[in-house]
Amino acid sequence: MFRLLLFICLLISGAASSNELWLKISEASKASHDLNYSGIINTTDSNQDIQSTKMIHVNHEGEEFLKIEKIDGADNLLLMHEADAVIYDNDQNKILIKKKKDAHLFPNIFPSNLDKLKDSYSIGDGGDFRVAGRATQMLVLSPVDENRYNYHLWLDKKSHLPLKMMVIDNNKKVVENIAFANIEFLKSQDISWFRPNINNDIAYSINENKNIEETVRKFWTINDLPSGFEEVSYSAKRYAGLNAIAHQIIYSDGLSYISIFIHPVAKNQKPQVGSSKRGSSNIHAEYKKGYQILAVGAVPMQTLSYITNKVKLN
């Protein structure tokens, strides 16, 4: 009897602890939108290449303004206001305009519906660490199945802002590593910095709108998705290299993203089947009824293979 009571007490305390940790995720998500901050972000890919970007984020009376500049390589710049994103590519003298309703650039990595994460991940306390000179608590989001990877998040103890994120695959290899090298919290909501670095000597070209705007009839069905994944976006556009229109459907469980590309295979091109890897993402290809099915994502290969098998062409 005593053991049973003890077990129940442990269960209750465990649930309470889990709820407290999920609450911290909620606070981290809010902080990434609401706070004003600037700093240097270092990213390390699976090849251990490190790239640095300088960023500043200000919430000016409820509207988010973001500027990201490359420090290494091409002098590229992103200005983003709410969903409007403008990329100035000074290397290629081009300006790209996009509407990114649900961009999840670090540290704003969480979905709008945080409860969705609870379906796919369990949460644990990884202990205290120091990141970018600040005290943080590490939270570990472990997948409930083998269809996704582990996410380690270091949250600033004072502001709750995520200062570091690591994605670790099922072989305990780091797939993705993003972290602030330094960070400053801004008191002012000044947005006078929200301007591009235009070079007057350059004649910029602006991207043409290549997405196909007409409503497209879905000629495919993808049922029985891996648990937790749901469609979050769809687009279609003509790809010059393929000489065909490809449809891109994006599925997400809130943290992991999978793109499914479907396009007809031209007469002079060979369809592809099999698995490969590019950077942090796995790639799996199938060929069905004249169409190439390509799944790309930072998830286990078996997840991509499972989804491509579920693609049915009508």
Add this chain to the structure above:
Amino acid sequence: MSENISSIIDNELKGKDLDHGLNELKNSSALSSYRTYQMISDVMRNDYYDVNPELTDKIMSKIHDEPTQFNNGFIHNNQSTATIDYRKYLLVFVLGLIAAFAISWAVNNFSNTGSSSSNDFLAADSISQEIIEDHFSTTTRNPNYFLEAGYQPNI
């Protein structure tokens, strides 16, 4: 109000005056114009407008016209009054029929019959770079990837 926009863009307002001006803009219909003009303020300030008077209009036009990707849905045109041209769909339907016959003929006449076992094994360098870049630019959390992969060459 247009004086306020002009003053803010030209950096004539500072400190509290700037905040005051922005507060006024916040409640005005001119805010949307300000937002887009702000992004290209340097273009205007540096007399780039005189060199290429269409650049400013182009950027504003593109921001307005760029379709927004919504959750669980297809791309929507920003114009809420967009009409449907049924002739387009008829044309697409007819072209689809022709394409279906063509594909069927090709499948029957070429060795490439759709059997997975007869196809090439996927090599990393044989994957369309455009597709990889589109995946990264639409899903990445990595700001560096977004800046590198965010740009797709014109077609």
